[in-house]
Amino acid sequence: MGLFIAQLLTGLANAGALFMVASGLSLIFGVTRIVNFAHGSFYMLGAYVGYTLIQVLPGVVGFWGAILLAGLAVGLIGMLVEILVLRPVYRAPELFQLVATFGVILVIQDLALMTWGPEDLLGPRSPGLVGVVRIMGEPVPKYDIALLVITPFVALALWYLMTQTRVGVLVRAATQDREMVGALGVNQAWLFTGVFALGCGLAGLGGALQLPKGGADLMMDFNILTAVFVVVVIGGMGSLPGAYLAAVIISVLNVFGVTYIPQSTLVLMFIVMVLVLMIRPYGLFGREEVAGEHGQVGEPERPIKPAGLQVRLLVAAGVAALAALPLYGSGFMQVLTTDILIFCLFAASLHFLLGLGGLVSFGHAAYFGGGAYVAGLLVKHAGTPMELAFILAPLGAGLGAFIIGWVCLRLTGVYFAMLTLAFAQLLWSLVFQWGEFTGGDDGILGLWPAKWLSGTTPYFYFTLVFSVGGVLFLRHVAHSPFGYALRAARDSERQAEATGINTRRVRMLAFSFAGFMAGLAGGLFVFSKGSIFPNELEITRSFDALIVVFLGGVKTLSGGIVGAAFFKGVEDVLTRFEYWRLAMGLLIIGVVILAPDGIVGTLRKWAERLGVLKRAEDES
Amino acid sequence: MKRKTFLKGMIGAAALAAMPLSAAAQDPIKIGEINHYKRMAAFAEPYRNGIELALEQVNENGGVMGRPLEFIFRDDQGEPGEAIKIAEELMTRDGAVMLTGSILSNVGLAISSLAAQRGYVYLASEPLADSLVWESGNDYTFRLRTSTYMQAAMLAEEAAKTDATTFATIAPNYAYGKDAVSAFKENLLRLKPEAEFVAEQWPALFKIDAGAEVQALERSKPDAIYNVTFGPDLGKFVREGTDRGLFEGRQVFGLLSGEPEYLDPLGAEAPEGWIVTGYPWYDLKEGAAGAFVSAYQERWDDYPRLGSIVGYMTVQSIAAALEKAGSTETDAIREAFKDLTLDTPMGEITYRGIDHQSTMGAYVGTLALRDDKGVMVDWVYKDGADYLPSDEEVSKLRPAD
Amino acid sequence: MSVVLETRGLTKAFGGLVAVNDVSLQLHKGELLALIGPNGAGKSTCFNMLMGQLRPTKGSVHLMGEDITGLSPRVIWRRGVGRTFQITATYASMTVVENVQMALLSHNHQVLKVLPYAHKMHRDRAHELLEMVGMAEQADRHCAVLAYGDLKRLELAIALAHEPTLLLMDEPTAGMAPRERIALMQLTADIVRDQGVSVLFTEHDMDVVFAHSHRIMVLNRGQLIADGNVEAIRNDPRVQEVYLGGGTVFKSEDEAEDA
Structure with a gap:
């Protein structure tokens, strides 16, 4: 019994930091509809700033003062980020802002490294709260007790702010209907700034508060991100009580998981999330998302037309130039181009879902890596010939996408996105942990192409055929009845259903098809690298694809591949420099601000203005 | 531009073949070094410093075969796929004669797989995975650093000497953690058949829930604990474990916990009494070991980490192999590495012909506090050669080539 | 005159609130x-x-005598059965004629086809329908820029697509x-x-x-x-x-x- 109580207390104490970070994210999302990928970075900043301040400020007052100041400082940094980076892009298409926040992650990573150095910092102890108290004979750290008390206090303060003050009423009103808040004469821009700063401040506070239980290190940002997403989604996006309850549930379950099923540490959280969303699709306290209800859809997509003769000739010339690469390019140029082509196909497959279907998948790496693993496992365990394994890679990925899509497509909008993320993470954990079968983190080695394809040039041609073929086929499908039906389902599900189109079936097939194509890219990838590791299933891989699709231009047909080619190329150059993450982050933010329609979309508008292209009639 | 450098390389190679050596004497020999300079900066920076120190020394002494030795450093972001691309670039465009680098095992394994396929020599400097030289070993890959198995075996030897019979383990839940636990178990049970493992905890890497892990370990009431956690996880584990009295009256064995990279962040909270593997540079004053430490401190105004000595020995190994090969041809370098013996700050090491593992050893000692910092005391240097399985077992582990 | 649509005792209750109570109607x-x-x-x-x-909570709907x-x-x-909406529902990213073509594709069970070009299919029939509602001249305009009255007429054309x-x-x-x-x-x-x-x-x-x-x-x-x-x-x-x-x-x- 004593142990049980002690475990419960541990779980509740752990919930503290998690709640603070999650409530900030939830608040920001609720009001501004921004999925702030950089939230983990603000948490990390809170830890570092808190650490530095505690060194300076002495005693008990200094310690707690430092923690509060850390929260405040991070809030100010958040405010700065909002004003400089996000404010210029609120009018951009929905979810575009998350790309900017990804740029912020990279910038903060390098700035933190410059400021605090590479070594992990062990958090300072809280004066007067060192050691344990005994509760029913079990030791419980004093600081845990402090956290237990502080967290509900912060939660209550937030609750008071949200329900009992005018500001809170406005914020809640903005969560429901931001247009109306504007109509009430409230300066919406400053409301957003304020909420963003508050959310970031909470993350910073969480980071500083966990110092005595941990410390500050450069991997904190990504390490907490998935847990925070899970908490916010289980609780219901935008709900504070939900975030609190979910943080407690996850933390307490984790403590018992550690004790009774120690192997479960990676997957438990995601299983809980999937289960909750199966029963309550919008989280414990969430509201159904209605697409576009927040007036942030941006301008409507334009009609599409198959490429004219000129463009076709241009594409043919481009492909011919690529095909001739081995004549004038070095071996490495072919290797690099192979990489880029594979990534283009991967990005194009996500773009198909995102651009035509409006289906934002945060877990597209599951099908890319999944396809690669299908091929790798077949070769490793069944001795399948490379050619057959290569063909089965997209089929396996497509099948996986079909099953996952079947579950996820019950949801819409950001919940759909989060559920796809959860499944991708689940798959990653499985591969990462099930070492006997998948090789775990040590991966699967020796996956080289068949004899006739080995060598840089033959494999380059092999990739060229399948990547370009895949991209062209994706593009062709966009113009086919199926592609039209997918857009119809996105534009008006009501009308589509009322005219006999089974939108769920269309989306399922589109999701599987995109998974299939991502799996094809994965198959190409695995045999070009000769090995496969869980990295290819990681959340960062999904983000990579998401970012290039957005930066290329969601609302243009070629956005995915242009974005992919551009950023793969830039990355190859930038990583040669020391502070490449900073440069990359700034570049991403720059593109987001200067080209809110994505590279292709913005170029098109410029061209129209200059009269090179015919102006669309709705262009204002 | 790319083409130009490529052509230059070609011309250089042709010139080398056609002309007497003296003409090409000033052309540097290039080594491709791939690492996670950003993602694992705390480890990669001291490692790189060690390399640069060694390079300066080698080149001051006339280089290798009369030519200067040069390293090309490239960041792979900790991604195996990127590392492969960079490896290709280094070998085909930049004119590197062989590859080295990596801290992460998965990146090391990816490069080794490429090395075997393309016929590049790869010296895995830091990655620890046992499979690198055993299950997935190949003709072109060599490994310098004391592997997981060897270090676990050293700790198992110490553990067998104690009275403890019930053991609990805690290790990050991925390949390295699993290897480390199974090697420890295997060696301990061989030395002490009555040993019993009463709990195995597997926290997620860098996401440890330390309070819960400590409670779970306490619940199993072991005589001793074997710790494999490292980095931020280690700090959290030590703090919760100390607070909650987990380590009282228990012997703890910590893999790598004595390496400055992991020990120093703990500061005054370094857990006294743990038996660990590590690098006690502060006590190395004599001989080659001491000379390295003082040279390093003089050059960098900083103390060496384990990575620094590994970096230093990487350059030494490559220089020795090249000298022995007398050529920069892959096959010659490969042959030279087999059974290559050289003197290092850690003493003489040999790249075993049987599995390409070097016999670099490790320091094993007990943690204590000195001036509010954790240090290893009563340490001994254990030669790696003594902690490898028998040749017979090794040849069973390694695929027949 | 034959009965096209018939409801018998149609009732819908939301919890305790009866929104529709025992409605029987016939449409000829x-x-x-x-x-x-x-x-x-x-x-x-x-x-x-x-x-x-x-x-329905109770009651039934019959179309041409069949229970639906x-x-x-x-x-x-x-x-x-075709329908139009109180708040118009059209495909904003498509042209006017494509909106109608979409309904025709669905009617012909062709929405899952991936090989042909959608914009070439049933184009003539779509134009006929647009002609019928007086929208022929706007056939190639972007649906998102239409006036509200035109959207209503477009919706009518869509609703008539499957005759x-x-x-x-x-x-x-x-x-x-x-x-x-x-x-x-x-x-x-x-x-x-x-x-x-x-x-x-x-x-x-x-x-x-x-x-x-x-x-x-x-x-x-x-x-x-x-x-x-x-x-x-x-x-x-x-x-x-x-x-x-x-x-x-x-x-x-x-x-x-x-x-």
């Missing part, structure tokens, strides 16, 4: 039937049950200028006449109702209170009571109901 071939009633009378609920969006109760909107559409036997129109003239209303309803009446389609529509503009319907049914608090031709309804004291005595506001009525 070629008829233009208006379903009217004040705010919250249950018109939209009734409509949603006919189209399969809501499942509880079938999904898609199936009901395939049985030959329905029955057309359900929910507030077809809502949000339109008075002149446009007359024109749209005239168009509808012409189509009823020429194509032999039967139409059931809800409407709150009495001018429109009285000018174009063949027959009118009045719903109040979920119950049918009157059923008759224009003259009969105009003079029905209960209807006058509901509309004039009740003091209900006509405008924006179903918005509250939809919310």
